[in-house]
Amino acid sequence: MKLRTELRNREREQYDFQWRLLAALLFVITLFCTLVARFVYLQVIEHQHYQTMAETNRISLVPIPPSRGIITDRNGVVLAHNYSAYTLEITPSKLENIESTINALSEIVEITAKDRRRFKKLADESKDFESLPIRTRLTEVEIAKFAAQSFRFPGVEIKARLFRHYPMGQSASHLIGYIGRINDKDLDTLEQDGRLPNYKGTNHMGKFGLEQSYEAYLHGKTGYEEVETDAGGRAIRSLRQVPATAGNNLRLTIDIQLQQLAEKAFGDNKGALIAIDPATGGVLALVSRPGFDPNLFVDGIDPQSWKELNESPDRPLNNRAIQGTYAPGSTFKPFMAMVALETGKRTAQQGMHDPGFFVLGTHRWNDDKRGGHGWVNMYQSIVQSCDTYYYQLAMDLGIDNISRYMAQFGFGQKSGIDLPGEKIGVLPSQDWKRRAFRKPEAGKWFVGDTISIGIGQGFNTYTPMQLAHATSILANNGVIFRPHLVGFIEDSATGTQTKVEPKPIAQLPFKPANFDIVKAAMVGVNKEGTAARVFRNSEYVSAGKTGTAQVFSLKGEKYNASRISKQLHDNAWFIAFAPAEKPKIALALIVENGGFGAQAAAPIAKIVMDYYLLGKQPTEVVQIHPGSNNAEPQTDGEEVLVD
Amino acid sequence: MIKRILARIASPVDGWLLFFTLIIFSVSMVLLFSASNQSTEKLVNKSTFLAIGLIAMWVVANISPQTLGRLALPGYILGMCLLIAVAGFGDIVNGARRWLNLGITRIQPSELMKIAVPLVLAWFFSLYEANIKARHYFAAAIMIAMPAILVLKQPDLGTALLISAAGFYILFFAGLSWRIIGLLALIGAIGIYIVMDWDRCTQLFHDFQCRRIEVLKNPMDDPLGAGYHTIQGTIAIGSGGVFGKGWLKGTQTHLDFIPERTTDFIFAVYSEEFGLMGNLVLLILYLLVIGRAFIITSSASTLFGRLLAGSITLTLSTYVFVNMGMVSGILPIVGVPLPLMSYGGTSMLSIMICIGLLMSIQRHRKLMKS
Secondary structure: HHHHHHHHHHHHHHHHHHHHHHHHHHHHHHHHHHHOOOHHHHHHHHHHHHHHHEEEEEEEEEEEEOOOEEOOOOOOOOOEEEEEEEEEEOOOOOOHHHHHHHHHOOOOOOOOHHHHHHHHHHHHHOOOOOEEEEEOOEEEEEEEHHHHHHHHHHOEEEEEEEEOOOOOOOOOOHHHHHEEEEEHHHHHHHHHHHHHHHHHHEEEEEEEEEHHHHHHHHHHHHHEEEEOOOOOOOOEEEEEEEOEOOOEEEEEEEOHHHHHHHHHHHHOOOOOEEEEOOOOOOOEEEEOOOOOOOHHHOOOOOOOHHHHHHHHHOOOOOOOHHHHHOOOOOHHHHHHOOOOHHHOOOOOOOEEOOOOEEEOOOOOEEEEOOOOEEEHHHHHHHHOOOOHOOOOHHHHHHHHHHHHHHHOOOOOOOOOOOOOOOOOOEEOHHHHHHHOOOOOOOOOOHHHHHHHHEEEEEEEEEEEHHHHHHHHHHHHEEEEEEOEEEEEEEEOOOOEEEEEEOOOOOOOOOOHHHHHHHHHHHHHHHHHHHOOOHHHHOOOEEEEEEEEEEOOOEEEOOOHHOOHHHHHHEEEEEEEEEOOOOOOOEEEEOOOOOOOOHHHHHHHHHHHHHHHHHHOOOOOOOOOOOOOOOOOOOOOOOOOOOO | OOEEEEEEEEOOHHHHHHHHHHHHHHHHHHHHHHHHOHHHHHHHHHHHHHHHHHHHHHHHOOOHHHHHHHHHHHHHHHHHHHHHHHHHHOHHHHEEEEEEOOOEEEOHHHHHHHHHHHHHHHHHHHHHOOOOOOHHHHHHHHHHHHHHHHHHOOHHHHHHHHHHHHHHHHHOOOOOHHHHHHHHHHHHHHHHHHOOOOOHOOOOOOHHHHHHHHHOOOOOOOOOOOHHHHHHHHHHHHHHHOOOOOOOOOOHHHOOOOOOOOOHHHHHHHHHHHHHHHHHHHHHHHHHHHHHHHHHHHHHHHHHHHHHHHHEEEEEEEHHHHHHHHOOOOOHHHHHHHHOOOHHHHHHHHHHHHHHHHHHHHHHHHHHHO
């Protein structure tokens, strides 16, 4: 019975299948008829129309690249702009022998060895049919000379192009960034984002700094011109033009005079400084020394300059402000004090006796002051930068508390500043150590690890940006703004201005009284503490904290600047804000291998704040003497107790 | 001896199918010479692809449908694993994560699924022959949806639709009720209605996908960007007229206006140089291949063979229609190559495997008659 129904089913299925196959055949025929209908429409009915279009496909669309947005500082001083200039360009695919052509050209216009090297590098990186500049910024005489002989040089043309120029040169180069020629990788990204059509006719795009991060705003919208061409592709007349829309302008929060003053104050020292307006998060100055000239990159950098910049041990292309990570040293202490107050592990009055060292098991951590600071409470611990207080505090808090609270100040996290490539440094935690070390036993957290973190040594490293951000949050009683360099974006067509970061992003849930305690102690630093000498006779009340961070660990040796090479000298730190009661500027700065914070870093902070708050130019040329050994107490050190 | 070897080689091959295939291939070689600006390198490469394809075809044709059925599920599972791997750590090319780098070579697992999905579904339904219930269709729909969704996420809407179509054809031939087919057609119509409007479309799909539909309505809105392909394709076809501009004489082609002119847009070159007459000849050649496939489907002896052959037949037709449709501006631009004509190793290989599958079904139809 079952077998029979199955057989019947089988037959029915077969029968049904043949019908369905017929339906499918009809479906296919319908599809093909649709195609035939479309072909008849295009090729018979509308043939004339398309015939003309194909002929006038000689009407070619010539893209009109937009003019790139201009970057100015907060007062409207131009930091990046465009100018029009004539270039001599070669299309390699149209030439048989590039070398001999260049040689012949060099008899008419000046072509230096540097030009040749740069051209060769460009040619290696580009496709053959692209038109590449061999000489930029031709003079009128040179243009006339070439024009007279241009018939000798098929494949070589003079073109008018817009060039990017950075009038400030080395100044603020890390934040402004630069544009460079679009390479294959850029093309891929542009295509991914669907932005490629808008880059037809454009050869450059932002590669670094704000030029990179605001590329979408700065670039503008490409227009096009319908040009009628003859069969050989030469333009006869213009039929229609859709003009390009210029890119939007950026108005920065940077004060370029402040920036240049700060850069000058660094002298030949390496380092970084970030000054922030705590009330808005707007960055007033962002210094990374040494700098570089972004103009080198615009026409394609020649290999030699590139090599020099890239291989220099001073790493000038590195933006130390957001990419350099350093142990914060004693500038970490005010934040440790905030954690202590917030967790209730310390009150402001609670004190301890500092014998000059801290002992745990067989380890001994020395204070910077031989013999100790005596009786210290929180205020004194910050003003005198007492290490022992923080060794003990770190142990009492434990690493979990420290990492949880420090994260709220932005340590170990991106500040979110509008620059590409920001590093996060290391905010140590048990979890971090487990991941950082491959072997389980090495990845275990020891109480001993916590001790030196209390004074900003040990595993923790942060960017100067993070320190400036944290100082700004502290100055602002816990109100957090995202630090930003661009104040507003100005629409080039309508002139409407869009604020980039109008509102605070968060508010730390800390007690205002606790902020007051720590801030008062920081005022004490500049009044009667480690930075008092620098800030005496100041016309405003400022708050600060010095830091002197070890670059490497001196195992059982005393730090003696004259005996170790410059790269191993201590890093000098200073964080500050002013005026103390209603801060208008908060900053963090580091002088690499500068020695003592009070001596190498604090004077730069003074110059910056004097200028910003009082408009005062520095009266004397500041001389920083790194590594002399009489001002601040000895550096913090850890040594193994030998009994 | 040699005769016997030749006979062994020829035995699994379906003469008609191979004959029509090779004619289309020959046309494509003549065309490629023009489209590639007379590049012998491309001609040599394309011949190599054909050679590899022929070997693959022959090998597949030798495998009996029973063995194919046994390979179906493992093949499908492998394909799914590769797709998941792509989603996890595939290479991004042109904005979509489609390629999987195997160290030696990069593969596009979604291509594999175009064959694996119909294969596994045909096997699945043949398990329940004469006793197919609603739940089996439902299970099959899930087997289609899983790879289709993964491919859609890459994002590759074109391939996702083609995989779904190949699967759906199996459901159709397996006897999916006409009422459900009507319902699906209705859903499809609503879908088209949705995507025809920019605002409605962008809520569901990527901007760039919607832009392709938008420019179909008015290509001149974005003549340098999304509309460029469509404009240049229709100009090429339209200007070809009834008899074409002649071989090597297409201005659209040789003045560099047609994009992707050796691959997805090769039909624009063909149409410009050979005109409406050429188009009709090519359509007839494809119809001959498809017609032969219909005959093979119709005479297949098992349910597995019928379903697989039917799906392949309709899939081939769909490729031809979708490619010509997009080049001539009635369908949005999705990356579908024209079978046998477009330059490209993967596409050639998968088409030849499909033809090999048809041959296998044709050859083994008597052996399996129960």
